Amino acid sequence: MSHPLLEVKELKTRFSTEKGTITAVDGVTFNVDYGETLGVVGESGCGKSVTAESIMRLLNEKSTKYGGEILYKGRDLLSLPESKMLDIRGNExxxxxxxxxxxxxxxxxxxxxxxxxxxxxxxxxxxxxxxxxxxxxxxxxxxxxxxxxxxxxxxxxxxxxxxxxxxxxxxxxPSLLIADEPTTALDVTIQAQILEVINELKEELNMGVIMITHDLGVVAEVCTRVAVMYLGQVIEEADVDTLFDSPRHPYTRGLLQSIPKINGDREQKLHTIKGVVPALDNVPKGCRFAPRCSFATEKCLEEAPVLDELPNGQKVRCWHHARIKEREDVPDAIEAT
Amino acid sequence: MVITNDAQVNELSLLEKNVKKERRKLLVKRFVSNKTLVTGTAMLVFLTLFSFAGPLISQFSPLDIDPANRLQGPTAEHWFGTDNFGRDLFSRVASGAQVSMGVGLSVAVLTAIIGMVIGLYAAYYSILDHVLMRFSDALMAFPDILLAIAIMAVLGPQPVNVVIAVTLAKIPVVARIVRSSALVIKEQTYIEAMRAQGASSWRIIWRHILPNTVSPLIVQVTYVFAIAIILEAALSFLGAGVPAPDPSWGNILFDGKIVIYNAWWMTVFPGAFIVLAVLALNLFGDGLRDLLDPHSNKAIKE
Known part of the structure; x- marks a missing residue:
């Protein structure tokens, strides 16, 4: 089979609401292959679950418009009739x-x-x-x-x-399992057991897994690759080790820094990313993270960056990823103003 | 994961039988400890027995006229007395029970089925919801009796038409109850989970939403049963129900109205049975609600 298991290409999911059209997922692109676990991380409302529900076509299709392609074993799920989707859901x-x-x-x-x-x-x-x-x-x-x-x-x-x-x-x-925060409601020991079960079965069935979570610990434990989402876009994608070792997007860095360290200084305050996530009907013009980003320049506010692929396969949606790499030794780069 | 090992399958069904047996035991225990339900059930059983056995015990037919013995009070011969045509009141009340409770039961079953279908589909398809609910708003705007009389006037006085008239008047009530609980169920995660498992709309509506709406439906339907008995009696009393000379509780009350000052038994006996039937059904409905509601497990309290 030449096709990868799942290719999501420039997926856009728009909801028509009373206030107008809201684009909950805006150009998300990623692949999942057999036997691979892709982590999708991001905070609440960044479009993780909507992406998952779009793949399954579970959203109310009267008020939802899709764009882009979701190729499952080479077939575009978005153009399949509902009757065909019934055979795919739960089975594939x-x-x-x-x-x-x-x-x-x-x-x-x-x-x-x-x-x-x-x-x-x-x-x-x-x-x-x-x-x-x-x-x-x-x-x-x-x-x-x-x-x-x-x-x-x-x-x-x-x-x-x-x-x-x-x-x-x-x-x-099924060939693909989408786990939408499967362990969020469980306590830590059960969490570990459940992740273990998913991992074992993944190997046994050689299926692809999309693990949606906001818990970076879960990601480190089970995922092979990670896509970080912010406001309906993938802003960084890399394999797990690369992402944890050298995050290139300021947001990813912020996320990683806000994890409390077990051997950290007790007096030190936990790192936070300043500001709040803008509402989806009021998305910034340039880079979506620019208003909260300490690296932001004029260009960031004016022009939206594209998802750049680096030589090592890491993908980053930031104008300054080269600069960020240089400043890797400055841990609080984001907080510094 | 190879299946079809006969011994294992058999073992499995044996286990299942045991579990089901235990559940049945528990249900019986819960039933017995629920005094309201036991009382209501007992009264309903009594009324049913009365309606079927009554005409057999009595030596008089409910339709035989005996002008010589008209308007006699209760005696050893005529237990409930006789009416203004000399007909035996006991056998008339007993056969009337068949008619009145029969009408009530038919209405209950019909409204349950039709109301359920309307409610479920209205909850699931929003366009259908607007159409069906405005229609039921219109029906609900009429007082029950007025609506029923209007329908009777069109269809003519027949027991079947009484059932149709009362059913039409009561469908909106049941449909709304089912719709409102189905709307809540529809949004539950397990419905989305079933969709994610590839269940069709049909399967979701009938296999997954329906069983979750059954308990409020059953409880509501017992009340509809009671209301239908009252409505039938009211219609017959007004002369727009079961046609004379067939007995129904409302008919007998109508006959007794003219002689209410001379023959109390003609009003008291059918009236008492209406009260008894409605009370029995209300107790039954309340008890059933407690039995079906997982939050009130009375067997545990003991």
């Missing part, structure tokens, strides 16, 4: 959601819910599907799954529910 591309507590239907047993997508996509009988549901639950590390499948969602814990969600999402062996 699956998704796990942030809030496992509310992601399961309270009136069905967990076995019924896992079996349902198996019955729909794989045309197995209910009995065989149940058998497979047990198998899936065992794979995700739920003890005595034969008993668990007859329980209702309210009878099991949050970590268990997330495992059930994973079992459900992977029951048809």
């Amino acid at each position: 591309i699956s998704m796990i959601f942030q809030d496992a507590m509310t992601s399961l239907n309270p009136v069905f047993t967990i076995g019924d819910q896992i079996a349902e997508s198996i019955v729909v996509h794989q045309k197995l009988s209910k009995k065989e599907a149940m058998k497979k549901a047990v198998e899936m639950l065992r794979v995700t590390g739920i003890p005595s799954p034969e008993k668990r499948i007859h329980e209702y969602p309210h009878e099991i814990s949050g970590g268990m529910r997330q495992r059930v969600m994973i079992a459900m999402a992977l029951s048809c062996q």
Whole structure:
């Protein structure tokens, strides 16, 4: 197969609202290949989830306009009819959601819910599907799954529910898994276990994973490549080591600096990025990060930078990435005014 | 992950049976500990038995006229007395129960089904929502009785038409209840999760939204059942319901109105049964609400 698993090219997602059209995702481009985990990071409202929902075409299509291309195994998902999308969702591309507590239907047993997508996509009988549901639950590390499948969602814990969600999402062996903040609602130990499960299954099924998160710890743990998003755009993309070692975009640097260090000075205040994210209906003219950026010059305010590819494969959307590299030894470059 | 190991599949279904058995036990326990529901159910069982067994026990037909014995008070022979044509009141009230409760039940079932379909689709498709809800606003603007009388006037006095008239008057109420809870369910993450699993709109509406709206629906429908009995009685009392000489509780009240000062039994017995039926249904509905509401588990409190 010559096509990569997923190519997102210049994706634009626009919502028509009462105030006018809002572009929630503005020209996002990235690739995901088999067996690869792409981390998508950014703060709330930067378009991470909308990107994911655009790939799955889950948004209300009456008020949403898409632009660009989403090529899944070479087929453009944005131009597929809804009936074809039904076969892709859950079967080819699956998704796990942030809030496992509310992601399961309270009136069905967990076995019924896992079996349902198996019955729909794989045309197995209910009995065989149940058998497979047990198998899936065992794979995700739920003890005595034969008993668990007859329980209702309210009878099991949050970590268990997330495992059930994973079992459900992977029951048809999809090629691509989109995990939308799968561990945000869980405590740290369960978080680690869930990430472990996702990683193991990724390897077993050789699937691509898009890990949407705002937790850089999660990224460091499971991702092979990272795309950093800000206000609906990818502003930096690199493999994990490069991104953590030499971030080139001021925003990425800011994000990394705002992680508390375990051996850091106690008296020292935590680093913050100044200002707030502008509203989507009031996007700055030039570089979107310019108003909050300490590197910003006249040019930044006037002209929007493009996503530059560096020789090492790192992509940065900043006019000054060369300058930033030089100042790498100045840790507080962003805060200095 | 190879499937179809027969022994394992059998073991699985055995486990399932056990779990279901346990759940049933728990449900029975919750039912028994719910006094309101038990009382309501008992009263409903009594009324049903009365409506079917009554005409059999009684030696008189509800339609046989006996002018010599008209307007007799309750005696050993005529337990509830006789009416102004000498017909036995006990067998008339008992057969009337069949008519009145039959009308009520039919209305309840019909409004439940039609109201549910309208409510679900209105909640899921916003354009349909505007059309259906404005239509139901229009229906709700009429007082129930007035609307029912108007429909009866067009269709003619027949028990079937009573059912149609009352159903039409009550559909908007049920549709709105279903719609409002379906609107909430529709926005839940698990519905989006099901869409992400490739479920079609049809599947989402019928398999996932519907079961979540069933409990408010059932509770509402028991109240509609009660209201339908009252409406039927009112229609028959006004002469726009079940046509004479067939008995219904409203008909008997209508016959008794002229002689209310001489023959109290003609008003009291059918009236008492209307009260009994409505009370039974309201208790049943309240009890059912508690049983279906996971937040009020009375069995645990004991």
